[in-house]
Amino acid sequence: MTISWTGLAVSLVLVVVAAGISLAWRLGLERSIVWAAARALVQLLIVGGILVLLLAPGVSLWWSWLWVAAMLAYAAYTARQRAPSIPGLLPVAGLAFLAAGAVCLLVLFGLGVFPLTSRTLVPMAGLIVGNAMTSTVLAGRRLQEEFADKRGEIEARLALGQSGRDAARPYLRGVLRSALSPQIETTKATGLVFLPGAMTGLILAGVPPVQAVLVQAVVMFLVLAAAATTTSVVALGLVRRLFTPDDRLLALSRART
Amino acid sequence: MPGFALRGVVLRHGDATVLDGADAELPGEGVTVLWGPSGAGKTSTLRLLNRLDVPDGGSVAYDGTDLADLDPRALRRRVGMVFQRPTPFAGTVADNLAVASPDADRTTMQQALERVSLATDLLDRDADTLSGGELQRMCLARTLITAPETLLLDEPTSALDAEPAQEFERTVLDLVGGGLTVVWVGHDAEQVRRVADRVLELRDGGLVESREWELARRSSS
Numbered sequence: 071m072t073i074s075w076t077g078l079a080v081s082l083v084l085v086v087v088a089a090g091i092s093l094a095w096r097l098g099l100e101r102s103i104v105w106a107a108a109r110a111l112v113q114l115l116i117v118g119g120i121l122v123l124l125l126a127p128g129v130s131l132w133w134s135w136l137w138v139a140a141m142l143a144y145a146a147y148t149a150r151q152r153a154p155s156i157p158g159l160l161p162v163a164g165l166a167f168l169a170a171g172a173v174c175l176l177v178l179f180g181l182g183v184f185p186l187t188s189r190t191l192v193p194m195a196g197l198i199v200g201n202a203m204t205s206t207v208l209a210g211r212r213l214q215e216e217f218a219d220k221r222g223e224i225e226a227r228l229a230l231g232q233s234g235r236d237a238a239r240p241y242l243r244g245v246l247r248s249a250l251s252p253q254i255e256t257t258k259a260t261g262l263v264f265l266p267g268a269m270t271g272l273i274l275a276g277v278p279p280v281q282a283v284l285v286q287a288v289v290m291f292l293v294l295a296a297a298a299t300t301t302s303v304v305a306l307g308l309v310r311r312l313f314t315p316d317d318r319l320l321a322l323s324r325a326r327t
Numbered sequence: 328m329p330g331f332a333l334r335g336v337v338l339r340h341g342d343a344t345v346l347d348g349a350d351a352e353l354p355g356e357g358v359t360v361l362w363g364p365s366g367a368g369k370t371s372t373l374r375l376l377n378r379l380d381v382p383d384g385g386s387v388a389y390d391g392t393d394l395a396d397l398d399p400r401a402l403r404r405r406v407g408m409v410f411q412r413p414t415p416f417a418g419t420v421a422d423n424l425a426v427a428s429p430d431a432d433r434t435t436m437q438q439a440l441e442r443v444s445l446a447t448d449l450l451d452r453d454a455d456t457l458s459g460g461e462l463q464r465m466c467l468a469r470t471l472i473t474a475p476e477t478l479l480l481d482e483p484t485s486a487l488d489a490e491p492a493q494e495f496e497r498t499v500l501d502l503v504g505g506g507l508t509v510v511w512v513g514h515d516a517e518q519v520r521r522v523a524d525r526v527l528e529l530r531d532g533g534l535v536e537s538r539e540w541e542l543a544r545r546s547s548s
Binding site: 222223225226227228229230231232233240316317318319 | 377379380381399400401404407408410412414416417426427466469470473
């Protein structure tokens with residue numbers, strides 16, 4: 071199944087519907103809605119153009135790896151932009167994306183789930199990084215909130231002679247649990263409550279449903295592993311930055327959402 | 328006994344300057360009360376003494392050694408602290424004591440409770456079920472189980488009713504009688520007169536000993 075440029079233009083009616091609702095309710099979001107839709111379309115067209123180049127016959131796989139590296143860097147930058155009040159998020163997010171990418175791509179390609187080609191590498195890496203970015207921001211904000219709320223308890227532990235790492239450990243578990251829970255809930259509801267994007271796309275593109283389901287299952291497991299890896303790297307990495315070398319807890323504001 | 332020496336200490340809290348080149352000696356005996364108006368920076372000053380905060384200038388020494396040269400974790404076990412509001416950790420009273428002293432056996436824990444006049448059968452009670460006064464005593468026991476030489480108390484009775492506050496006060500004075508040194512941030516003038524051996528006032532960026540107080544313990548010592 072293909073979609074024509076006319077079909078795309080007609081689908082913009084849906085953006086007009088969203089903007090119309092904003093106007094009717096006087097939400098003042100019309101410009102944001104139109105801007106977001108236009109920006110997304112332009113970004114997708116640019117990415118599509120690059121994918122055409124990357125997937126062309128004879129193009130070296132190294133170009134795809136370069137694209138993946140650029141995605142990682144941009145995602146780390148975006149994570150910091152989304153949560154500017156979290157100290158030292160940029161390098162921690164970069165490290166978390168590298169770890170999540172390494173774990174997931176090694177399993178996918180090292181164990182032969184997919185063949186390693188530009189057609190599989192770029193979209194899979196995109197999925198990993200996209201979900202890892204969401205997990206990073208969520209884990210970072212939860213950590214900041216928890217440590218601001220439990221500052222008294224954490225300092226009481228420090229005052230008893232515990233190291234920053236030991237004082238933080240009981241609260242880290244709660245942060246990891248609440249940062250991972252949304253992903254677990256989403257995984258549980260898949261298929262019953264909603265059909266995920268990858269599967270919907272594949273079915274629309276004419277892939278047999280069973281094959282679409284198998285790909286989607288791999289994608290779900292990928293996203294779960296990416297979220298778990300990212301969340302733990304972010305939590306451990308940020309904790310080191312919330313304490314000084316002499317085991318003092320830095321002043322923390324509550325996360326701005 | 329070891330005490331503290333502040334030399335040219337500068338401490339800023341937000342836009343306010345709490346200490347501006349303060350020099351002071353806190354002797355290693357009895358009860359020294361830090362006094363000053365609300366918001367003057369008494370708690371901030373107290374936190375310098377176990378390095379939960381560091382000064383913006385000058386130095387704080389304990390037992391003749393600059394705190395910057397001491398291992399902060401070792402320092403905090405020599406200089407314990409009880410906070411203004413009780414800070415129970417999740418779990419039982421025994422769990423709380425084990426955070427401070429993971430190797431302590433039940434007998435040691437029971438002795439720690441006895442030192443603060445808490446019933447020893449509270450050991451297995453969930454800390455969240457204790458009253459405010461009991462909680463603050465448990466926090467005191469939790470600090471004492473690390474065997475500190477000096478105890479920092481940050482308005483420890485301000486969240487308690489009169490009776491548990493006075494019980495807490497008597498317990499601390501018993502401990503002082505046993506040789507413990509206490510630095511106490513005061514909030515209640517009557518209490519200060521009862522407990523203090525000396526009063527240091529935060530005034531104009533300095534920390535100066537005030538002789539204007541009629542201290543019960545000074546006349547009795």
